[in-house]
Amino acid sequence: SAVISQKPSRDICQRGTSLTIQCQVDSQVTMMFWYRQQPGQSLTLIATANQGSEATYESGFVIDKFPISRPNLTFSTLTVSNMSPEDSSIYLCSAVVTANTEAFFGQGTRLTVV
Amino acid sequence: GESVGLHLPTLSVQEGDNSIINCAYSNSASDYFIWYKQESGKGPQFIIDIRSNMDKRQGQRVTVLLNKTVKHLSLQIAATQPGDSAVYFCAVATGTASKLTFGTGTRLQVTL
Numbered sequence: 001s002a003v004i005s006q007k008p009s010r011d012i013c014q015r016g017t018s019l020t021i022q023c024q025v026d027s028q029v030t031m032m033f034w035y036r037q038q039p040g041q042s043l044t045l046i047a048t049a050n051q052g053s054e055a056t057y058e059s060g061f062v063i064d065k066f067p068i069s070r071p072n073l074t075f076s077t078l079t080v081s082n083m084s085p086e087d088s089s090i091y092l093c094s095a096v097v098t099a100n101t102e103a104f105f106g107q108g109t110r111l112t113v114v
Numbered sequence: 115g116e117s118v119g120l121h122l123p124t125l126s127v128q129e130g131d132n133s134i135i136n137c138a139y140s141n142s143a144s145d146y147f148i149w150y151k152q153e154s155g156k157g158p159q160f161i162i163d164i165r166s167n168m169d170k171r172q173g174q175r176v177t178v179l180l181n182k183t184v185k186h187l188s189l190q191i192a193a194t195q196p197g198d199s200a201v202y203f204c205a206v207a208t209g210t211a212s213k214l215t216f217g218t219g220t221r222l223q224v225t226l
Binding site: 092 | 146150156157158160163205207209210211214215217218219
């Protein structure tokens with residue numbers, strides 16, 4: 001298993017600013033992912049964070065808006081850039097220890113943009 | 115692309131009864147299926163998984179059934195307890211990418 005810590009757990013931000021969310025896993029993992037969960041809704045995959053290279057983004061998500069880093073096997077960051085109220089959501093980090101096994105999730109970062 | 119749907123947005127059961135939460139998926143190539151439980155203010159918590167080469171898997175008080183013919187899976191919770199109250203999501207993956215497509219979620223309410 002893997003224990004995932006996200007920081008911050010919540011934040012209220014002004015529109016037009018950027019927020020970087022950190023994700024730390026307690027062990028080396030094969031894959032890391034970032035998901036978005038809008039209030040009362042399901043999870044949507046933003047991107048796969050690739051170690052040492054550019055993230056792989058899903059349809060509807062772009063690097064300029066959601067730059068992602070993954071410098072090593074246990075850490076990743078997601079930045080939400082030039083925020084608008086529509087970006088208000090919960091952002092979740094996920095990790096897979098071994099390919100094609102269960103994904104573990106952090107507790108999420110609740111972002112409110114005002 | 116993959117789409118995953120749940121039949122009921124809210125399920126209310128009495129404590130001690132069995133709960134059944136259903137999920138339909140669309141991609142016949144999906145080969146890995148997971149159920150998650152999400153409590154308020156927390157991230158999804160893994161409950162049980164099943165691969166496409168199986169049609170049933172049991173855990174502690176939970177059973178997952180997979181019907182690949184009709185692309186349907188279900189989560190059965192035996193002797194439902196108040197602590198089971200949460201939102202339950204099914205998620206599916208294809209191949210080794212480990213990317214998950216989540217269903218819309220079912221809120222399970224356990225009444226005393």
